[in-house]
Amino acid sequence: MAKKDAPPRWDRRMQQRLARGEAAALGELYDRFASLVHGLAHRVLGDERAADGVTREVFAHVWEHPDSYDPRQGPLRSWVAALTHRLAVQRLRATESAALALGGSGSTEELEDKVRHASVAARADYIVQSMPTPLRAALELAYFQRRDYRQTAADLGVTEDEARRRLRLGLQLLSTAHDAVAPGAPPGRYGGAA
Amino acid sequence: MLKALLGAWALAACSAEETAAVEDHLGDCGACADEARRLREAVGLLQRPDSLDLDPALRTRVLESCLDRRPPRIPVPGWAMSYDAETARLDALLQDFGDAEWHAPVQLRWFRGADATSRRTTVAGVIAHLLAVDGLVAVALGLDDPLGPVTGGTAGKPVGSPAERTEAFWDASRFPPTRSVRGPWRDQTHALVRTASFTGGGTSLASEAERGGGPGTMPVSYGDFELPLRDALVDRAFECWVHAVDIAEAVDYPYEPPAPRHLHAMVDLAARMLPGALAERRRAGLTSPGEPRHLVTAGRPGRSLRLEIEGLGGGEWLIPLDSPAAVGSADHEVAHVALDDVEFCRLAAGHVSPEEAAAGQVGDSTAISDVLSAAAALSRM
Numbered sequence: 001m002a003k004k005d006a007p008p009r010w011d012r013r014m015q016q017r018l019a020r021g022e023a024a025a026l027g028e029l030y031d032r033f034a035s036l037v038h039g040l041a042h043r044v045l046g047d048e049r050a051a052d053g054v055t056r057e058v059f060a061h062v063w064e065h066p067d068s069y070d071p072r073q074g075p076l077r078s079w080v081a082a083l084t085h086r087l088a089v090q091r092l093r094a095t096e097s098a099a100l101a102l103g104g105s106g107s108t109e110e111l112e113d114k115v116r117h118a119s120v121a122a123r124a125d126y127i128v129q130s131m132p133t134p135l136r137a138a139l140e141l142a143y144f145q146r147r148d149y150r151q152t153a154a155d156l157g158v159t160e161d162e163a164r165r166r167l168r169l170g171l172q173l174l175s176t177a178h179d180a181v182a183p184g185a186p187p188g189r190y191g192g193a194a
Numbered sequence: 195m196l197k198a199l200l201g202a203w204a205l206a207a208c209s210a211e212e213t214a215a216v217e218d219h220l221g222d223c224g225a226c227a228d229e230a231r232r233l234r235e236a237v238g239l240l241q242r243p244d245s246l247d248l249d250p251a252l253r254t255r256v257l258e259s260c261l262d263r264r265p266p267r268i269p270v271p272g273w274a275m276s277y278d279a280e281t282a283r284l285d286a287l288l289q290d291f292g293d294a295e296w297h298a299p300v301q302l303r304w305f306r307g308a309d310a311t312s313r314r315t316t317v318a319g320v321i322a323h324l325l326a327v328d329g330l331v332a333v334a335l336g337l338d339d340p341l342g343p344v345t346g347g348t349a350g351k352p353v354g355s356p357a358e359r360t361e362a363f364w365d366a367s368r369f370p371p372t373r374s375v376r377g378p379w380r381d382q383t384h385a386l387v388r389t390a391s392f393t394g395g396g397t398s399l400a401s402e403a404e405r406g407g408g409p410g411t412m413p414v415s416y417g418d419f420e421l422p423l424r425d426a427l428v429d430r431a432f433e434c435w436v437h438a439v440d441i442a443e444a445v446d447y448p449y450e451p452p453a454p455r456h457l458h459a460m461v462d463l464a465a466r467m468l469p470g471a472l473a474e475r476r477r478a479g480l481t482s483p484g485e486p487r488h489l490v491t492a493g494r495p496g497r498s499l500r501l502e503i504e505g506l507g508g509g510e511w512l513i514p515l516d517s518p519a520a521v522g523s524a525d526h527e528v529a530h531v532a533l534d535d536v537e538f539c540r541l542a543a544g545h546v547s548p549e550e551a552a553a554g555q556v557g558d559s560t561a562i563s564d565v566l567s568a569a570a571a572l573s574r575m
Contacts (some may be wrong), residue, residue, distance in 0.1 A: 021266045022268045022391065027270065027278055027282070056256050059257075064263055089325075124239035142202070143240050149207045156486065167202050168204055171236040177239055
């Protein structure tokens with residue numbers, strides 16, 4: 001459902017309903033965010049069951065601590081994405097460290113490298129999903145459909161200038177996925193792209 | 195302006211001449227070279243989404259583990275859970291549908307009297323149908339009637355039967371329904387579960403308290419009959435599943451049966467509605483000729499058929515044959531029918547005829563035929 005621009009009123013109301021202990025609100029929260037949460041967790045962990053586990057943790061956290069979300073800090077969607085990112089990276093680091101401790105191959109640097117890589121990939125996914133549809137559509141055509149920018153312009157019914165602008169802007173947004181992912185750093189901004 | 199071309203260049207989406215011109219410029223301009231590097235790196239981050247279908251069972255597992263950790267103050271009543279689960283499953287099926295899927299033809303099938311009937315629509319038309327009929331429950335709960343804008347909004351007076359409502363909804367637009375029907379349908383399903391939760395706990399709606407009924411006993415009108423809210427939501431869950439299967443078949447997707455306890459609730463509702471459906475058929479003169487009619491006093495045991503439903507959603511029911519007011523009785527058992535749970539639901543949905551239903555049968559064949567026909571007669575558009 002194209003509800004990415006749901007008003008903050010929905011976020012505030014959802015928080016109140018969760019705080020009040022309304023199980024139906026938890027179901028609605030799941031219905032709105034489960035594919036986002038599971039998708040991000042899967043991108044970080046590359047494993048279905050691990051992604052299921054993170055999904056469970058994320059919703060349990062929101063249900064048990066609805067007050068930890070502050071609507072003034074931004075949309076619930078971004079907050080849920082950042083929480084997912086943090087828990088997924090935590091789990092990845094824990095599993096990888098455990099494997100390392102058990103005498104697995106690799107070094108701590110390789111571990112941090114893997115974590116950083118997964119982290120950037122997940123943030124990139126989120127940025128693409130959250131960017132304005134016209135930008136995403138242009139990138140989709142130029143990259144996945146291998147259309148050049150003139151064909152992209154024609155497909156989208158916009159000028160060639162506009163197609164060039166969208167491709168550049170889309171990539172500029174996407175490039176911010178590299179920012180603020182020093183090891184151990186907080187997951188950084190989520191939702192800035194939208 | 196070569197700078198404006200950097201995005202297209204990074205994606206290899208310019209002409210050969212433009213590419214050469216950009217690369218020429220990058221040798222001279224540090225600012226553009228920096229951006230070019232950044233954008234090229236960004237291209238490396240573009241990935242096809244994993245588009246994994248979320249396992250519908252994950253929803254139940256996640257919600258249950260949450261509710262174990264912190265018990266809800268306002269739970270979703272048990273009788274609303276099959277509706278909650280089935281609407282979530284259907285919504286997940288619709289998730290990745292493109293226009294081709296939304297406009298795929300679907301044949302709605304049911305029994306009218308003893309005759310198989312069908313009506314042609316599309317996937318979007320089926321969702322419009324669910325939206326229109328779920329609206330009966332919405333109206334009973336004091337929510338907006340989705341047909342309100344269509345029929346000029348006669349408050350508190352919903353338009354008749356499920357079929358009439360559906361036709362009215364379809365007719366109200368000059369164009370066939372599109373994917374845009376998904377949002378209103380899903381919003382209404384959420385509103386129904388939310389509102390039912392407030393009637394299901396200790397807090398009854400005022401109108402229920404007035405009637406002296408418990409939670410979920412408020413009547414929902416289907417035009418020519420009524421169901422208490424708790425049964426109406428199981429009925430709507432059943433319809434949601436039945437039509438999800440219609441949709442899945444139309445677009446060639448797999449679709450699993452409901453979770454056992456939800457399937458059981460649906461089978462149980464159909465079994466409880468059978469005595470009424472038998473009486474209806476008698477009134478319409480559709481029962482088998484020459485059947486001996488046994489008068490039974492209300493509340494007394496009467497001739498019964500043992501309905502044995504196999505499978506995880508199954509169980510056993512004694513169906514009183516001669517009057518809905520009679521009580522099913524093992525001592526007066528005249529026939530025994532055994533069916534698989536999903537097969538019984540297909541029969542009650544009008545998707546398989548009484549003659550074709552795979553049923554094991556022992557005893558009075560007239561009674562068996564009447565009960566199977568009555569099950570098919572439970573189906574409607």
